[in-house]
Amino acid sequence: MTGYERIPGLIGEIEDRGETTVVVEKERLSEAALYLQGELGFNFLSDIAATDYLGWGGETAGSWGSADGRDLNVPYTLGLALVPEPKPKRFSVSYHLLALRADPVRLRLQTWLDEGEPVASVVSVWPVADWLEREVYDLMGIVFEGHPNLVRVLMPDDWEGHPLRKDYPIGGEPVRFSGEE
Amino acid sequence: MAAVSDSVFTGPVLYEGTRIPSPVPSWVQVDPARLEDGNVLEVNFGPNHPSTHGVLRLVVDLDGEEIVGMRAVVGYLHTGFEKSMEQKSWWKAINYPSRIDYLSSFQNELLFVLAIEKLLGIEVPAKATWIRTALSELNRIHSHLVWLGTMGLELGVQSIYFYCFDQRERVLDLFEMVTGVRVHGRYCQAGGLAEDIPPGFVPDARSFCRGLPKAIDEYVHMTEKNKIWLKRTKGIGVVSAEDAIRLGLSGPVLRGSGVNWDLRKREPYLFYDQVDFEVPVYDDGDSYARARVRIDEMRQSLRIAEQCLDRIEELAGDPWISDDRKVVLPPREELQTSMESLIHHFKLVTEGYRVPAGEVYVAIESSRGEQGCYLVSDGGSNPWRVHFRAPSFPSIAAAPTLCQEHLIADLIAISASLDTLLGDCDR
Numbered sequence: 001m002t003g004y005e006r007i008p009g010l011i012g013e014i015e016d017r018g019e020t021t022v023v024v025e026k027e028r029l030s031e032a033a034l035y036l037q038g039e040l041g042f043n044f045l046s047d048i049a050a051t052d053y054l055g056w057g058g059e060t061a062g063s064w065g066s067a068d069g070r071d072l073n074v075p076y077t078l079g080l081a082l083v084p085e086p087k088p089k090r091f092s093v094s095y096h097l098l099a100l101r102a103d104p105v106r107l108r109l110q111t112w113l114d115e116g117e118p119v120a121s122v123v124s125v126w127p128v129a130d131w132l133e134r135e136v137y138d139l140m141g142i143v144f145e146g147h148p149n150l151v152r153v154l155m156p157d158d159w160e161g162h163p164l165r166k167d168y169p170i171g172g173e174p175v176r177f178s179g180e181e
Numbered sequence: 182m183a184a185v186s187d188s189v190f191t192g193p194v195l196y197e198g199t200r201i202p203s204p205v206p207s208w209v210q211v212d213p214a215r216l217e218d219g220n221v222l223e224v225n226f227g228p229n230h231p232s233t234h235g236v237l238r239l240v241v242d243l244d245g246e247e248i249v250g251m252r253a254v255v256g257y258l259h260t261g262f263e264k265s266m267e268q269k270s271w272w273k274a275i276n277y278p279s280r281i282d283y284l285s286s287f288q289n290e291l292l293f294v295l296a297i298e299k300l301l302g303i304e305v306p307a308k309a310t311w312i313r314t315a316l317s318e319l320n321r322i323h324s325h326l327v328w329l330g331t332m333g334l335e336l337g338v339q340s341i342y343f344y345c346f347d348q349r350e351r352v353l354d355l356f357e358m359v360t361g362v363r364v365h366g367r368y369c370q371a372g373g374l375a376e377d378i379p380p381g382f383v384p385d386a387r388s389f390c391r392g393l394p395k396a397i398d399e400y401v402h403m404t405e406k407n408k409i410w411l412k413r414t415k416g417i418g419v420v421s422a423e424d425a426i427r428l429g430l431s432g433p434v435l436r437g438s439g440v441n442w443d444l445r446k447r448e449p450y451l452f453y454d455q456v457d458f459e460v461p462v463y464d465d466g467d468s469y470a471r472a473r474v475r476i477d478e479m480r481q482s483l484r485i486a487e488q489c490l491d492r493i494e495e496l497a498g499d500p501w502i503s504d505d506r507k508v509v510l511p512p513r514e515e516l517q518t519s520m521e522s523l524i525h526h527f528k529l530v531t532e533g534y535r536v537p538a539g540e541v542y543v544a545i546e547s548s549r550g551e552q553g554c555y556l557v558s559d560g561g562s563n564p565w566r567v568h569f570r571a572p573s574f575p576s577i578a579a580a581p582t583l584c585q586e587h588l589i590a591d592l593i594a595i596s597a598s599l600d601t602l603l604g605d606c607d608r
Contacts, residue, residue: 017299017541023404043426046544047570049555056559084538084559096542096570100440102188104447107540125183127206128429131578139263148204154256154607163264170268 021108030120042097045126050140054166121147139164192439192464195421205576211250235603252272259605270533282605287320296543308496309373313412315489318482323352324548332597373502413468418583418595429575432550437471439464444546468598515525534561573606
C-alpha cells in the first residue's frame with residue numbers, strides 16, 4: 001500500500017517509535033533513491049547520518065569505544081543487563097527523507113557497510129547531499145562513489161583520520177608547541 | 182499511494198528550470214571563456230569578516246564587481262559537539278546542544294530532550310510543555326531580533342540594530358529570570374523542566390508581549406520606508422520553491438519562496454496544535470521576502486507566547502516535571518528523609534539514566550528552519566551516536582546558487598537574508 005515493498009534492493013522494513021526505516025542493499029542504493037524521489041515523492045532530503053557500530057553489543061557496548069572495545073573497568077560503564085540487537089555491519093548510513101507536501105511522510109532510508117566499502121552518491125537525486133555526504137566522508141570516512149567533489153568540509157584539509165569513528169582516540173589531537181622543529 | 186497534493190506551494194513560478202550549478206551543486210565554477218581575458222580575480226571573503234555572522238570563508242571569483250564564481254568554505258567553528266556528547270551521560274549531554282546554535286539555544290536544548298524523551302517513551306506534564314512552547318517562541322523572537330539588527334547593520338540601515346538589541350535584552354532578561362543565565366540556560370530535563378518558572382515571570386513576559394508589537398511596527402517602518410533596505414533586498418538572491426527544496430533549504434527561507442511549510446503546523450510537536458497562529462508566506466523568493474517572513478513571524482510568535490502564558494497561569498501549582506524516579510531527580514527535601522530517594526539521586530547523578538536501545542530522528546521548526554536530531558542508544562547511560570541536522574549547513578551550501586550573477590555587495594545582503602549561523606553550521 002505504501003509502495004515501500006517495491007523499493008529496489010529492499011532488505012527489510014522496520015517500524016519503531018512511529019518511525020519507518022527501510023533497509024536496502026548498498027549496491028542498489030542509487031536505484032532506491034531514484035525510486036523514492038521519483039515515484040513516492042520524497043523530494044526533501046533532511047539529513048544524512050552515519051553511525052559507527054564498532055564495539056556495539058555484548059561486553060563491548062558503551063561509549064568508551066576503542067579498537068579493543070570497551071574496558072569494563074572504566075567508571076560509569078557498568079556491565080549492561082540488556083544486550084542490544086547485533087548489527088549486520090560496522091557502519092550504517094541513514095538518509096532522512098521527507099515528502100514535503102500537504103500530507104507529509106517521513107522515512108529513513110538505511111544501508112549498511114563494512115570498513116572500506118563505498119556507497120553510491122545521491123547528489124544527482126538530491127543536490128543537498130553534496131555537503132551532507134562530504135560531512136559523512138569527513139567525520140566517518142565513508143566514500144561516496146560518484147560524488148563530484150568529495151573533500152573534507154568541517155575538518156582541515158590535511159587532517160588525519162575520521163573523528164566520529166569509535167576507534168578514533170579521544171583527546172588524541174596532536175598539539176604543536178612553539179619552538180618545536 | 183495517496184494523491185500528491187501540491188497545496189503547500191502558493192507562489193508563481195519564479196524562473197524556469199533550475200539555477201543549481203552543475204556538477205557540484207555548492208560551487209559556481211567560472212566559465213573558462215571568462216578566465217582567458219584575465220579579468221577574473223579570486224577573492225577570499227572572510228574567514229574573519231564582520232558581516233559573515235561567524236567565521237565563514239567565501240571564495241569569490243570577481244569580474245569587476247560581478248560574481249562569476251563562488252564556493253563556501255566552512256569548518257572554522259567545528260568543535261566536535263557530536264563526538265563530545267558521546268562521552269557524556271545523557272543528562273550531562275543536554276548542556277551541549279544550546280551551544281551549537283547559540284541564538285536558538287533553547288530550541289536546540291529542547292530538541293535534544295524531545296529526542297531523548299521519544300527514546301524513553303516518558304510522559305511530560307502539560308504545564309512543562311506549555312512553558313517549553315512559550316520559551317521556544319520567545320527564543321524565536323530573540324533569534325529574529327538578532328538577525329534583523331545585524332542584517333540592518335550590514336546593509337547600512339544601522340539604527341535598527343540598536344532598536345532590535347533593546348528588545349533582545351528584554352527577552353534575555355526573561356530567560357535569565359527563568360533559567361538563571363541569559364543564553365545557555367540548560368532548563369530542559371528529560372521528563373520536564375529543571376525548575377518551576379519563578380513567580381513574576383508571567384507578568385514580566387506579558388509586559389514584554391505588550392511592548393513588542395509597537396517595536397515591530399518601528400522595525401517595519403525602518404525597513405519598508407528605507408530606500409537602502411528596499412533597493413538592496415528586492416529582487417536580490419532569488420531562489421524558486423523547487424530549487425529551495427532540492428537544496429534542502431527550510432524555515433523562513435523556504436517560506437520566502439512561496440512554500441507554506443512550517444513543522445509547527447505540518448508535524449505539530451509540543452502544543453502547537455492547540456494554539457492559534459498563522460504561517461507567513463511570501464512568494465518572491467528574494468532577500469526582501471525572506472526578511473518579511475521573519476518580521477511577520479515575530480508577531481505570530483508573540484501570539485503563541487501570549488496563549489501559552491494564559492495556560493501556564495491556569496496550571497499554576499501543577500508539576501513541571503514527570504515523577505518517574507528512574508529518570509528524574511527526586512525532590513531535594515526528600516533526600517533528608519528517604520533512603521530510596523537518596524539512592525535514586527546518587528545513581529542518577531553518578532551514572533545517569535539508561536535510555537532504551539533504538540534510533541530516532543526528531544525535527545523541530547527552529548528559528549532557522551528544520552533542526553533535526555538523530556540519536557542512537559545502545560541501552561546504556563551514554564548516547565551511542567548524536568547527530569544534529571543543522572539548517573545553516575544546507576543554507577551556506579546554497580549561497581553560491583543564490584549569489585550567481587549578482588554583485589559583490591549583494592553577497593552581503595544574500596548571506597544576511599539566509600540567516601545562517603556558523604556555530605550551527607559547523608557544530
